Amino acid sequence: MRLLPSSRIFVAGHRGMVGSAIVRALQQEGCNGLILRSRAELDLTDERAVRSLITAERPDIVVLAAAKVGGIQANNSFPADFIRDNLAIQSNVLNASLDAGVQRLLFMGSSCIYPRECPQPIRESYLLTGPLEPTNEAYAVAKIAGITTCRAFNRQHGTAYLPVMPCNLYGPNDNYHPTNSHVIPALLRRFHEAARRGDQEVVMWGTGQPLREFLHADDLAAACLMLLRDTDEAELINVGAGADQSIRAIAELVAEIVGFGGTITHDLSKPDGTPRKIMDIERIRALGWQPSISLRDGLRGVYASLTAPGGLWAE
Numbered sequence: 001m002r003l004l005p006s007s008r009i010f011v012a013g014h015r016g017m018v019g020s021a022i023v024r025a026l027q028q029e030g031c032n033g034l035i036l037r038s039r040a041e042l043d044l045t046d047e048r049a050v051r052s053l054i055t056a057e058r059p060d061i062v063v064l065a066a067a068k069v070g071g072i073q074a075n076n077s078f079p080a081d082f083i084r085d086n087l088a089i090q091s092n093v094l095n096a097s098l099d100a101g102v103q104r105l106l107f108m109g110s111s112c113i114y115p116r117e118c119p120q121p122i123r124e125s126y127l128l129t130g131p132l133e134p135t136n137e138a139y140a141v142a143k144i145a146g147i148t149t150c151r152a153f154n155r156q157h158g159t160a161y162l163p164v165m166p167c168n169l170y171g172p173n174d175n176y177h178p179t180n181s182h183v184i185p186a187l188l189r190r191f192h193e194a195a196r197r198g199d200q201e202v203v204m205w206g207t208g209q210p211l212r213e214f215l216h217a218d219d220l221a222a223a224c225l226m227l228l229r230d231t232d233e234a235e236l237i238n239v240g241a242g243a244d245q246s247i248r249a250i251a252e253l254v255a256e257i258v259g260f261g262g263t264i265t266h267d268l269s270k271p272d273g274t275p276r277k278i279m280d281i282e283r284i285r286a287l288g289w290q291p292s293i294s295l296r297d298g299l300r301g302v303y304a305s306l307t308a309p310g311g312l313w314a315e
């Protein structure tokens with residue numbers, strides 16, 4: 001079942017950064033048959049409630065963009081919550097979808113679940129070839145179980161449940177929690193606050209030399225739409241920016257965008273993490289997608305909406 005404007009699509013997690021980007025893309029595509037439930041209306045860890053929704057609504061396509069997500073600190077401090085919630089959400093949505101006859105589903109994986117010491121750039125075939133990053137092992141094992149479930153359902157039941165592997169993302173509706181956010185929102189917050197206070201210095205952890213790739217959530221959503229609309233792909237596929245930059249270069253860009261005029265220094269007693277992390281995106285490029293939003297444009301847009309009237313940081 002390929003995506004059509006008339007398709008009925010259940011987007012689980014539609015208020016999150018990824019889910020909301022996918023909803024925007026589907027609406028731009030003219031899809032009106034969206035099935036959306038907030039967490040208050042449907043707790044995805046509640047098996048009976050999930051089954052009842054999917055059985056009653058009978059979507060043509062399910063997009064699973066709901067998950068318990070967090071930065072290193074949260075993953076490291078609450079591994080039980082990460083494995084428990086994610087296994088529950090995935091199993092409930094995947095099992096109910098299969099049982100209701102849903103043929104097409106998109107499952108959101110993550111580049112952080114590839115083995116810790118992967119050759120670079122990371123190919124899809126490297127999954128499950130080595131030990132995981134210990135700080136997010138519980139999250140990664142849950143996600144890998146979801147991918148293996150998709151593969152097993154496809155093999156045994158002939159479904160086309162597609163696991164997508166995005167790199168680090170940023171975009172509207174990101175999480176700006178002071179201790180539980182990803183790299184870009186954390187940098188935006190730190191430099192924004194430093195600029196407002198008139199600080200002369202921002203200290204970064206480590207050397208700033210590690211290389212990372214970041215993709216705008218709208219680019220990921222465009223990739224998901226293309227995969228659902230134009231292909232029958234059901235094997236794990238990377239969606240990345242195809243280019244990386246040093247953390248220092250990203251920090252300088254953020255500083256420029258938020259108007260921080262001080263200096264950026266480094267606390268070299270803090271660890272750097274993996275020197276380079278970038279995904280190989282040849283498979284999705286060959287299918288006709290490529291990223292279209294530069295980091296500079298993407299960050300400018302995100303910061304403009306954070307500080308616009310009604311935005312999270314409006315003055």
Ligand SMILES: NC(=O)c1ccc[n+]([C@@H]2O[C@H](COP(=O)([O-])OP(=O)(O)OC[C@H]3O[C@@H](n4cnc5c(N)ncnc54)[C@H](OP(=O)(O)O)[C@@H]3O)[C@@H](O)[C@H]2O)c1
Pocket residue numbers: 012013014015016017018019038039042043044045065066067068069089108109110111166167168169170173174175182
């Ligand atoms: N962010 C990244 O850099 C990144 C990178 C690679 C992959 N991904 C993957 O993309 C997916 C979405 O991530 P995201 O960044 O969009 O996360 P997010 O902004 O935190 O969104 C997750 C959504 O899931 C919902 N949710 C969580 N638990 C739920 C529950 N028990 N019942 C109902 N809804 C629940 C949340 O609802 P509330 O709004 O009520 O909390 C939220 O809307 C995840 O699978 C993640 O692994 C993200």
